[in-house]
Every structure is written in structure tokens, then in C-alpha cells.
Amino acid sequence: xxxxxxxxxxxxxxxxxxxxxxxxxxxxxxxxxxxxxxxxxxxxxxxxxxxxxxxxxxxxxxxxxxxxxxxxxxxxxxxxxxxxxxxxxxxxxxxxxxxxxxxxxxxxxxxxxxxxxxxxxxxxxxxxxxxxxxxxxxxxxxxxxxxxxxxxxxx
Numbered sequence: 001x002x003x004x005x006x007x008x009x010x011x012x013x014x015x016x017x018x019x020x021x022x023x024x025x026x027x028x029x030x031x032x033x034x035x036x037x038x039x040x041x042x043x044x045x046x047x048x049x050x051x052x053x054x055x056x057x058x059x060x061x062x063x064x065x066x067x068x069x070x071x072x073x074x075x076x077x078x079x080x081x082x083x084x085x086x087x088x089x090x091x092x093x094x095x096x097x098x099x100x101x102x103x104x105x106x107x108x109x110x111x112x113x114x115x116x117x118x119x120x121x122x123x124x125x126x127x128x129x130x131x132x133x134x135x136x137x138x139x140x141x142x143x144x145x146x147x148x149x150x151x152x153x154x155x
Contacts, residue, residue: 002109004044009052013045016056016109026110030118035061035074040113042081050087050100052107056080058117067124068133069141079120083112 002018020026022034042056058079066073085107087100098112132142140147 002040002113004107004109006052006105006107009044009046013043016040016042016044016054020110020113024110026114030114032118032121033063035063038113038117040109042109044107044109047084052085052100054081054083054085054107054109054112056083056109058113058120060117062121064121064125066127066131068126068131069143070134071127071141071143073125073127075122075125077117077120079116081112081116081120083116085112 002016002020004014004016008014018040019037020040021037027034038058038060040056040058042054044052044054047053058077058081060077061074062077063072063074065071083098084096085098085100087102087104089099091097092099100107127143134140135142135147135149137149138147140149
């Protein structure tokens with residue numbers, strides 16, 4: 001459940017468990033190559049009037065290109081997130097707060113999942129720390145061995 005009716009929070013914290021498929025509209029425009037669903041497990045609770053705290057765990061597998069040799073890199077993201085939702089308009093300036101519309105009846109956790117997942121993904125992955133990359137002249141993968149290019153002349 002990734003949409004929580006605020007009336008349910010009157011009875012206490014609400015467990016939030018769900019899966020978002022890679023083609024879910026919440027990920028539209030996000031340039032992540034998700035391999036399989038994003039798993040979400042968390043707990044949402046009221047912390048004051050118009051204020052709600054969500055502690056969750058996001059898990060997903062993401063494919064990207066090695067920044068050095070362009071080979072496929074698959075990384076498992078396992079991120080713990082703490083998120084504050086508030087209906088206080090003064091909180092709009094705080095980038096750590098997700099602003100709720102006035103008189104909100106539901107908290108949709110989808111946007112928080114989208115942003116927190118995007119922040120958790122390594123922006124410049126490498127296939128391995130000692131990746132030799134590509135030859136800047138012929139484009140050969142130097143992880144497979146030296147290329148046939150002549151050594152560069154000193155400038």
C-alpha cells in the first residue's frame with residue numbers, strides 16, 4: 001500500500017508495503033533502467049498536526065553503463081529512507097520535506113519513492129574499480145588487453 005488515508009493514521013502508525021513495477025507512471029521521465037519491481041517496506045506515522053514521518057526501505061536492481069568501458073553494470077539498491085511530509089506552507093523551502101496539499105486526505109508515497117530511489121543510485125558506476133576503460137583513439141576495451149594503436153607521441 002503506497003497511498004495512505006490520513007484517517008487511518010488516527011488509529012496509529014500504518015505499515016506501508018508494496019511493489020512498483022518499472023513501467024509505473026511514477027517513474028516516467030526518470031532515466032533509470034530498473035530491472036524488475038521496486039520493493040517498498042515502511043511505516044508512516046503522525047508526528048504532529050499536519051506532519052507525518054515515513055521510515056522505509058527501498059530495494060531495486062538498476063542497470064547502467066560503466067563510466068569507463070560502457071559495459072553493463074547491474075547494481076542492487078538497498079536504501080533506508082526517512083521522509084517528512086507536512087502541510088505547513090512554510091516547510092516548502094525545506095528540500096527534505098514533502099509538502100502536502102492543503103486539506104489532503106491521502107499521502108501518496110510514490111513521489112517520495114521516485115526521488116529517494118533516484119538519489120540512492122550511483123550516478124557514475126564502474127564495472128570494477130580497476131576498469132581500464134576504452135582506448136581514446138580506437139575505442140577498444142582495454143580490459144581485454146592492449147589495443148593495436150601506436151603509443152601516443154609526446155606533445
